[in-house]
Amino acid sequence: MLFLCAGLVLVAALVWLPRADGAPAPADACRSTGVALPRGDCGPFWQVLAEDFNGDRVPLGAFDDCDHHADTSAAYCGGLTGEYRDNWWAYPSGWLDTANSRDRDVAGVHHPEDTVSVGPAPGGDGRMSIRMWRPADGGPVHAAAVVPRAVMQMKYGKYSARIKVTKPAPGYKSAWLHYGGGCEMDHPEGEWTGALTAFHHPCDGGEQGYFPGSDSWTRWHTVSTEWTPGNVRFFVDGRQTGHDTRSVPDHPLSWVLQNESALEGPGAAPGSSAQLDITWVAAYAYGWK
Template identity: 60%
Template sequence: MRSSSEARKMSRHRHLPGHRPRGVIALALAALMAAFFVPGAAAAVAPSEDACHATGDVMPRGDCGPFHQVFAENFNGDLVPLGSFSDCDHNADTPSAYCGALTGSYRADWWAYPRGWYDTADPRNHSNGNTRLLGGEYRADDTVWVGPADNGDGRMHIRMYRPRSGGDIHSAAVVPKRIMNQAYGKISARVRVVKAAPGYKSAWLYYGDACEMDFYEQNWVDTVHFFHHPCDGRGQSYADTGKPFTDWHTVSLEWTPGHARYYLDGHLYLHDTRAVPSRPLSAVLQNESALYGAYAAPGSWAQLDITWVTAYAYAGRASVV
């Protein structure tokens, strides 16, 4: 697979005329130096660079920059049991797609790749030309549920696994329907791999024809990467953030005419202007078997938690189809 990577805000010290005792000056200098050299101090005050300035657990609400919010879900207070993401139809990439066992707002807002579809690595698919010998079947029916974590925080949980008897990994790809078939916009999520294991990965992306914008990708035992695949087939660009999947992160993609900007925790890691898609695409939160490295062991499992997801239309043009 593919791999590679703040502005410190300085306070102005005003020098007042007149004599100051040396001890006071020394204390002032020590305080100033501490502000600059305490580990994490600069990161704590560094402003977010993305349009919504969101990096933490609090879900952003409302419009920001050139983006109009069309979807916001923090999962708090919701219970969607394991098994609810089943009977998902094959009417892909249209807002009419649904999962028959879901009800209410979740039926209206979410779809998942159906059972019987195979992930990128699976020999029955190999959609990117890889030669992996083991892959996965999309099984949101037994890998995805919504409920509180131990601390009470509402989350979407995605626990992929490989049966003890061997065979295919059970993968999961979920789709926020409010931005299906939309040209331009923004998507953000607060996410963490709460248990990593070899053989499992994410590839959250917009995809269509030769175009691909991957805004949270790589094996879960590695570091978060971004990839931009121009629509004209020119070579990809990428950024290795160096940040582990096992930490909480806010991940964002801003897609505007001629620009694709990829952010992690408010920091812009990748900006590409080459052959950026202009036609409507759908975002997929795709989680699947690894495309390189060790295969998932029989009986192994790994889990990703999402605490909020927000999505936006681009206000610069009528873009929803």
């Protein structure tokens, strides 16, 4: 559930983890490495979102009628109720995914109403599930991009989640991102049958930064992006996997948990499906409140 945290920032000591070459690498500021949802402020970040999906269930079909004030901080899905309407939005049904502009044989169309649900896993753990699929008749992939409303159009911050692809299949990917004004930060990104990576596309159009994070989406990972003035850092399971200082965004951007058809490799086969599960999401504003 959404968690709004008031009060002063708790100053956390900087923690160091060893790199493969033996040199120290900065750790995630909030030590976001465990199974449990982290709660509370850390370092220069104060928490504005803490969602473990252990509240109300959201069945397939509820992420519907999302074309209200689309892509603004006032956006909402008319099919949702209560806290989920207050806290979550999704790209409306009918919006095209990225592959449509890449001359791919198989592209996708956003359909949050038949891809996104929230409920307990067999062990009882609450999860948001993104089940993308392609119709048996060979139509477009049904894609989904969900957006936490608490951090829409926010400048700087820390963004974390615990994720796993529970059913892989060729032709499906994620690119969770902040973008706009010629700037883009993507983490995690990659085809679900490949490696989990991060990218930074500098605002000045410079060469992209590419940062490998893990060789597999099919194990549980805690992923974090820390965006501060002049810096963007990427973490996987508490280990820094990338850092860039080149033309980092300095204006408000939204965090989009984007999942869509693949941009590389084979397209999704007719009748196929793939699923990503999210067991918690946490986000933090930057600086003293």
